[in-house]
Amino acid sequence: xxxxxxxxxxxxxxxxxxxxxxxxxxxxxxxxxxxxxxxxxxxxxxxxxxxxxxxxxxxxxxxxxxxxxxxxxxxxxxxxxxxxxxxxxxxxxxxxxxxxxxxxxxxxxxxxxxxxxxxxxxxxxxxxxxxxxxxxxxxxxxxxxxxxxxxxxxxxxxxxxxxxxxxxxxxxxxxxxxxxxxxxxxxxxxxxxxxxxxxxxxxxxxxxxxxxxxxxxxxxxxxxxxxxxxxxxxxxxxxxxxxxxxxxxxxxxxxxxxxxxx
Numbered sequence: 001x002x003x004x005x006x007x008x009x010x011x012x013x014x015x016x017x018x019x020x021x022x023x024x025x026x027x028x029x030x031x032x033x034x035x036x037x038x039x040x041x042x043x044x045x046x047x048x049x050x051x052x053x054x055x056x057x058x059x060x061x062x063x064x065x066x067x068x069x070x071x072x073x074x075x076x077x078x079x080x081x082x083x084x085x086x087x088x089x090x091x092x093x094x095x096x097x098x099x100x101x102x103x104x105x106x107x108x109x110x111x112x113x114x115x116x117x118x119x120x121x122x123x124x125x126x127x128x129x130x131x132x133x134x135x136x137x138x139x140x141x142x143x144x145x146x147x148x149x150x151x152x153x154x155x156x157x158x159x160x161x162x163x164x165x166x167x168x169x170x171x172x173x174x175x176x177x178x179x180x181x182x183x184x185x186x187x188x189x190x191x192x193x194x195x196x197x198x199x200x201x202x203x204x205x206x207x208x209x210x211x212x213x214x215x216x217x218x219x220x221x222x223x224x225x226x227x228x229x230x231x232x233x234x235x236x237x238x239x240x241x242x243x244x245x246x247x248x249x250x251x252x253x254x255x256x257x258x259x260x261x262x
Contacts, residue, residue: 004149007178007187009099011153012223014177020223024102026258027219031105032056055101100149103223104132107215110252123210130212148213154194154204155217155239156224161199163231171195201235205242214243219253233262 016024035056108130125131125144132149136142160166171192178188208214218240225232240250254261 003184003187004146004153005100006181007183007191008149008153010178010181010183011156011174011191012099014181015174016223017226019226023223023257023259027102027106027256028056030256030258031102031109034109035105055098055105100132100145100152103152103216103220104130106219106253106256107212108133109256110215110219110249111211113252114246114248124212125210130216132216147209148216150190151207151213152217152220153191154207155221157194158199158201158204159221159224159232159235162235163229165198166195201238201242205239208243211243211245211249214239214245215249215253218243218245218250219257222253222257222259227259227262237262 012024108124111124125148126134126136126141131141131145136145157166174195175188175192178191183191208217218236221236221239227233227236239245240247251261
């Protein structure tokens with residue numbers, strides 16, 4: 001059975017440039033400020049914060065050091081590597097699912113802020129929290145997590161395709177990195193198939209089940225590329241429009257990641 005949480009961790013760890021790494025660092029620091037009480041440990045922290053609390057607790061000191069002295073700390077990239085996995089089986093390490101938790105946390109904050117302002121509804125797949133911030137409890141919830149993780153990865157690939165096809169050499173590089181990270185053959189085959197498909201935004205949007213997943217995909221898309229071409233900016237605008245993401249949700253996602261509005 002494919003493990004898309006491992007694949008997401010591998011894709012993020014192995015394919016983000018310095019700006020993407022910095023955006024993830026910005027997100028973790030912003031979420032620490034917003035939801036830092038969830039990382040305090042104990043039963044209350046575990047029940048309220050789920051994976052987000054664990055992730056923020058592990059990131060707190062390391063990110064502070066990397067921000068203050070990147071060379072001494074090994075940089076934000078090294079911090080993210082320690083959170084989301086290094087090589088081989090470490091992708092499946094102590095914070096398995098950390099990449100999804102971080103992305104879900106960004107979306108959760110944006111949807112909650114919009115809901116408080118009366119701009120958007122914020123139904124969550126796990127009840128009070130999205131699945132990804134808390135572990136699935138049933139087979140049905142496991143399926144929801146798998147499906148949303150697939151869509152997040154597809155979104156990261158789609159924005160990369162928005163200004164041109166992914167070359168054969170780039171596909172092989174991505175697959176090679178995934179294999180080195182211990183990602184299984186099923187996930188590698190799925191990744192190759194998806195990377196080889198032409199971009200079809202309307203078909204992709206039709207797969208997005210709700211605002212929760214739309215916000216998560218949007219946040220992950222901002223991590224996948226520099227967002228420095230008209231095609232990438234146009235793709236993001238169209239994705240937000242076609243999925244019905246409210247402007248306040250989009251704005252909060254940009255703020256959390258430390259990215260200027262489009």
